[in-house]
Amino acid sequence: MNELISKDIKRNKTRMVKIKVEFLGGLDVIFNKERVHNLNVPKEDPVTMADLLDFIVETMIANKKDVEVFLENGTVRPGIITLINDTDWELEGELEYVLEDGDIISFTSTLHGG
Amino acid sequence: MNELISKDIKRNKTRMVKIKVEFLGGLDVIFNKERVHNLNVPKEDPVTMADLLDFIVETMIANKKDVEVFLENGTVRPGIITLINDTDWELEGELEYVLEDGDIISFTSTLHGG
Amino acid sequence: TSDSPHPLSLEEYRRYGRQMIVEDIGGLKSQLKLKAAKVLVIGAGGLGCPALPYLTGAGVGTIGIVDNDVVDTSNLHRQVLHDSTKVGMLKCESAKQVLNKLNPHVEIVTYPVRLDYSNAFEIFEKYDCVLDCTDTPLTRYLISDVAVNVGIPVVSASGVGTEGQLTILNFQNEGPCYRCFFPTPPPPTSVSSCSEGGVIGPCIGLVGTMMAIETIKVIIGSYTSENFKPFLMMYSGFPQQTLRTFKMRGRQSKCLTCGDHPTINKEAIQSGSINYELFCGSRNYNVC
């Protein structure tokens, strides 16, 4: 588990949305091999999935070359399944979905072996 | 799913504790083959697991001959595993555990086939 | 034969009795559905090796096996239907030998070919249900596309390392297909981590066993148009064994294969105009 709290958030006691993010199916390789991360995402306006993707890229991917493993054309790259509380994000509004405290967001690579 | 609301509870608007009870491993045979029951248990004092066992016997087991499949010597009969929120009730105080709203209580027969 | 007074032989009653009495199976009626079923298993590898004997044991009437690969020593830790004496033999023939002995009531048909756009329809059209036990995105798109066009469901699974995934595609020609989930294939480079990942035998084996269970449900009608909801199951073997079920999108109206205006139809596939090799970018996919 990995607690990420942006410093100025702590200082200003700004509101945050507390969520859990999981990287499954091997995606954890670009996140220090940590599969589960508890996040406090800065909240000024409603925080959307689009904001979360920005936050992940800016604060959690150490090697910028790895960003293309996660994103393509401004959204989650093909072959990664995105789930909001165990439900396909396509059913929840995709990039426009507004995060709530306690949400579990999962990203999983599609597996191909057999 | 099976909603059980005692009539006088509804009338008096008495407090209730709302829980989910599951009968697994074949135990559902004595509960109309319903595995999952949403219960509203009348709450005057703290409601304990002991109270829940009484409530189940009084209101949910249609055939009184079946009580011995579920209870023995005033507690859950040997061979049935009792779980409070997916945890062995031995770790939670057994009969003295005080139920809270949202608790999931599971009873499962031990299986023996192989 | 289901109208005859003794639709099963005494030997068959003995053989299937212990499964027919399970309430979720549903007795003779379901056993006869299994007997009448024709199931195509594509790939006799890590997933196919457990799926095949359980389907054969359960009494599926006809089982086709598509695999042009031969048994190799490096397969045997996970492909336990084969054995060391079969190294070099076609996997589909090796499997057939074992399955014929397990249950002589089941007809096993082998296809020692590499599935491609030119042979897929001819094979699929003989079957009611297909199991995708293959290991490349290219084949997964092809199998799904052909199954949609033939009008049969796909029990599709995959696994790498200690993890696995399973879904049912094109259920009753209403459920989503592989392209509904993945309209765009992953970039070839993204699959590379898998090629070095290896696989633990019983982990991929567990997922193949799950496929047999889902296939039985499809055949006997446990899933219906009313109760079927698109899903993806995700199994993980380490550190603790877990199984999660994700609720997935339904059929996509824009889907090129199963949507409102499909362009990936039988003619387009068979003419070779759907270039799966080009579409998926590379043959480096063949990773597990």
Add this chain to the structure above:
Amino acid sequence: TSDSPHPLSLEEYRRYGRQMIVEDIGGLKSQLKLKAAKVLVIGAGGLGCPALPYLTGAGVGTIGIVDNDVVDTSNLHRQVLHDSTKVGMLKCESAKQVLNKLNPHVEIVTYPVRLDYSNAFEIFEKYDCVLDCTDTPLTRYLISDVAVNVGIPVVSASGVGTEGQLTILNFQNEGPCYRCFFPTPPPPTSVSSCSEGGVIGPCIGLVGTMMAIETIKVIIGSYTSENFKPFLMMYSGFPQQTLRTFKMRGRQSKCLTCGDHPTINKEAIQSGSINYELFCGSRNYNVC
């Protein structure tokens, strides 16, 4: 042999390579632990049939099989390691024939006996880990009692219908035993529903496959004294496949076998003074 420069033959490297590169396995060190391990599988039925080939394929050095039963047609829908040509043959011998061909590097030892208080110690003392793949409470108590006294862990599972359970007992002589969970046996009548319940082949097969995975974890040290927490896993195959993990009680100080003042010790068991038949009330338990 682990000190020698080439502790595995080239053939073994080829055979186990795809599993050794999985990060959760841990490479050569773990492969050598598997090779050195002696695992006893009690019961070559619905659970043993998938557990055995995956342990054999993974390269467990020595595998003992205890089973005095013979193959019957009614077993074959779920006991898919056997086949129709083996009907009437001892299950342990039938299994050995298949496993020897699967992986000649593994020594398979058969015990065509009914496990009881008089023979259990002699057999158990040769092994590091035991899999309880049996089908009666009586045997489950005996296996757990003997394993505690010999000081080895038990990977214990069971299944009926479409459901199954799995746990690890006496882990590192610190974890709970079967009697910690069940100090009192169930009344014989309560098991009756199971005897009519039957079983679906791949459902019990999935649980047996899970046993192989847990056994590999125990052998290679994935579980440690620090991270092991007593658990019971519960699998259900219908209507949806689900797997839940329950957190269980630890070792009970009052346990007659593993507690502070144990009375069920080697001498008591071997003298026959622990009457398992009487204790469990009836032989009607032999249900699946």
